[in-house]
Amino acid sequence: xxxxxxxxxxxxxxxxxxxxxxxxxxxxxxxxxxxxxxxxxxxxxxxxxxxxxxxxxxxxxxxxxxxxxxxxxxxxxxxxxxxxxxxxxxxxxxxxxxxxxxxxxxxxxxxxxxxxxxxxxxxxxxxxxxxxxxxxxxxxxxxxxxxxxxxxxxxxxxxxxxxxxxxxxxxxxxxxxxxxxxxxxxxxxxxxxxxxxxxxxxxxxxxxxxxxxxxxxxxxxxxxxxxxxxxxxxxxxxxxxxxxxxxxxxxxxxxxxxxxx
Amino acid sequence: xxxxxxxxxxxxxxxxxxxxxxxxxxxxxxxxxxxxxxxxxxxxxxxxxxxxxxxxxxxxxxxxxxxxxxxxxxxxxxxxxxxxxxxxxxxxxxxxxxxxxxxxxxxxxxxxxxxxxxxxxxxxxxxxxxxxxxxxxxxxxxxxxxxxxxxxxxxxxxxxxxxxxxxxxxxxxxxxxxxxxxxxxxxxxxxxxxxxxxxxxxxxxxxxxxxxxxxxxxxxxxxxxxxxxxxxxxxxxxxxxxxxxxxxxxxxxxxxxxxxxxxxxxxxxxxxxxxxxxxxxxxxxxxxxxxxxxxxxxxxxxxxxxxxx
Numbered sequence: 043x044x045x046x047x048x049x050x051x052x053x054x055x056x057x058x059x060x061x062x063x064x065x066x067x068x069x070x071x072x073x074x075x076x077x078x079x080x081x082x083x084x085x086x087x088x089x090x091x092x093x094x095x096x097x098x099x100x101x102x103x104x105x106x107x108x109x110x111x112x113x114x115x116x117x118x119x120x121x122x123x124x125x126x127x128x129x130x131x132x133x134x135x136x137x138x139x140x141x142x143x144x145x146x147x148x149x150x151x152x153x154x155x156x157x158x159x160x161x162x163x164x165x166x167x168x169x170x171x172x173x174x175x176x177x178x179x180x181x182x183x184x185x186x187x188x189x190x191x192x193x194x195x196x197x198x199x200x201x202x203x204x205x206x207x208x209x210x211x212x213x214x215x216x217x218x219x220x221x222x223x224x225x226x227x228x229x230x231x232x233x234x235x236x237x238x239x240x241x242x243x244x245x246x247x248x249x250x251x252x253x254x255x256x257x258x259x260x261x262x263x264x265x266x267x268x269x270x271x272x273x274x275x276x277x278x279x280x281x282x283x284x285x286x287x288x289x290x291x292x293x294x295x296x297x298x299x300x301x302x303x
Numbered sequence: 304x305x306x307x308x309x310x311x312x313x314x315x316x317x318x319x320x321x322x323x324x325x326x327x328x329x330x331x332x333x334x335x336x337x338x339x340x341x342x343x344x345x346x347x348x349x350x351x352x353x354x355x356x357x358x359x360x361x362x363x364x365x366x367x368x369x370x371x372x373x374x375x376x377x378x379x380x381x382x383x384x385x386x387x388x389x390x391x392x393x394x395x396x397x398x399x400x401x402x403x404x405x406x407x408x409x410x411x412x413x414x415x416x417x418x419x420x421x422x423x424x425x426x427x428x429x430x431x432x433x434x435x436x437x438x439x440x441x442x443x444x445x446x447x448x449x450x451x452x453x454x455x456x457x458x459x460x461x462x463x464x465x466x467x468x469x470x471x472x473x474x475x476x477x478x479x480x481x482x483x484x485x486x487x488x489x490x491x492x493x494x495x496x497x498x499x500x501x502x503x504x505x506x507x508x509x510x511x512x513x514x515x516x517x518x519x520x521x522x523x524x525x526x527x528x529x530x531x532x533x534x535x536x537x538x539x540x541x542x543x544x545x546x547x548x549x550x551x552x553x554x555x556x557x558x559x560x561x562x563x564x565x566x567x568x569x570x571x572x573x574x575x576x577x578x579x580x581x582x583x584x585x586x587x588x589x590x591x592x593x594x595x596x597x598x599x600x601x602x603x604x605x606x607x608x609x610x611x612x
Contacts, residue, residue: 295484295487296491298492302534
């Protein structure tokens with residue numbers, strides 16, 4: 043199970059101000075903290091306040107700041123291919139690109155980019171018509187992503203398909219559809235593509251956010267989830283992932299199973 | 304054909320010093336899959352030497368070591384001549400029923416054996432946990448700097464033995480009774496004492512062919528799969544004490560009979576086949592007793608790892 047720390051995102055106030063003032067303090071703080079908490083990747087998002095023209099330079103700066111204090115690879119989170127490529131150029135190790143949609147014109151940009159830089163690529167099961175209503179439509183778009191990975195010579199293990207989690211308080215009927223989509227995506231090819239979710243989305247503006255997050259994580263993992271962008275600062279959430287891996291017989295149990303995750 | 308892509312590997316343990324160093328482990332795939340592992344790792348072998356003359360060994364075994372069984376240093380030299388990569392010295396004489404030798408007496412013999420051969424040593428106690436906790440630290444000090452492999456440490460006595468291995472620069476054998484969960488837990492406990500992970504070998508307590516070998520096989524296979532999937536706490540090379548198991552079976556001791564055929568051939572085969580089976584399961588270090596089964600096992604390993612077949 044790969045955990046991707048979500049915290050370095052311009053949507054958070056401290057990160058937004060750090061970016062605006064070119065002050066690396068908060069970014070370094072979250073990079074170090076999330077590394078210590080067991081993240082495998084650090085998501086980096088410039089946020090909505092940075093203009094499209096500024097995004098490439100800001101992305102490169104963020105990657106530099108983060109990798110100066112953490113050995114982890116980054117998950118370059120932007121819909122702007124120029125920003126992503128700028129990040130890839132300065133990145134050390136194998137980056138993850140977050141993300142392409144299943145629109146052909148977008149896939150034609152992002153798949154070659156991922157192949158060129160030997161990066162991993164997150165593909166969203168959505169297109170210009172929006173987020174599908176059910177699991178079947180999600181899986182149909184996932185198949186488009188799988189075919190494109192094959193076409194562009196991206197190894198299937200480097201494709202992470204995101205079936206798009208929506209908040210339980212506005213789109214409750216989607217929650218089980220995502221779980222079913224994960225189960226089916228894992229059967230689309232052999233070797234199977236990886237699956238990923240943006241977990242915190244499920245509890246956006248809800249009560250008992252942490253309970254919802256960790257319960258949903260366990261449910262998705264049982265269906266075959268391989269990775270999640272989440273709050274690694276939530277100890278019980280990370281412990282839920284460790285316990286789920288043991289209960290799914292993916293990691294050999296021992297009394298100290300929490301210590302070694 | 305689709306090859307598995309693993310994201311973990313077995314730690315490589317270095318035993319001994321100087322030009323005769325032996326490396327165990329380091330595998331990046333399941334055993335003998337040449338398509339997945341470009342440089343297949345060969346298991347290493349040891350022959351067993353005792354500090355006291357073994358009274359209950361069969362004639363087939365004792366016949367292979369004429370005139371040296373009362374002299375551990377001479378016996379060890381013989382093992383080196385027979386082509387073993389390591390000598391595995393068992394301090395059986397520290398057992399209360401076999402003379403109850405003191406830690407100092409055991410250490411003196413270990414030093415003698417270490418001086419007699421150029422190949423590296425494995426040193427094991429008598430198997431009584433309390434006694435081994437007293438004996439092995441003294442032996443570790445006597446062999447300081449020789450970088451030997453010492454064991455077996457169990458969940459009940461690992462602290463004293465691990466501390467000595469850290470202080471005197473040795474590797475440790477972590478023993479657990481056919482239980483993968485305990486094996487992993489013991490590796491964690493030992494590593495928490497700050498012994499580096501690549502200096503731990505696992506002894507899962509193997510059984511002989513016909514005597515529960517399948518239990519050891521499944522544990523070893525599962526452990527290797529865990530390691531290849533990135534579980535560092537299961538990524539230690541596995542040591543298989545094959546000789547002590549194979550030579551206590553009925554098949555290795557019953558006199559000649561029509562159905563079973565010649566005893567010597569049968570007994571040697573029993574040890575060689577047990578070792579070959581456990582090599583398939585992912586064993587890295589094999590401790591045998593008979594030079595002929597050592598030879599047969601080595602031939603088997605050579606043919607399994609040869610690059611042009």
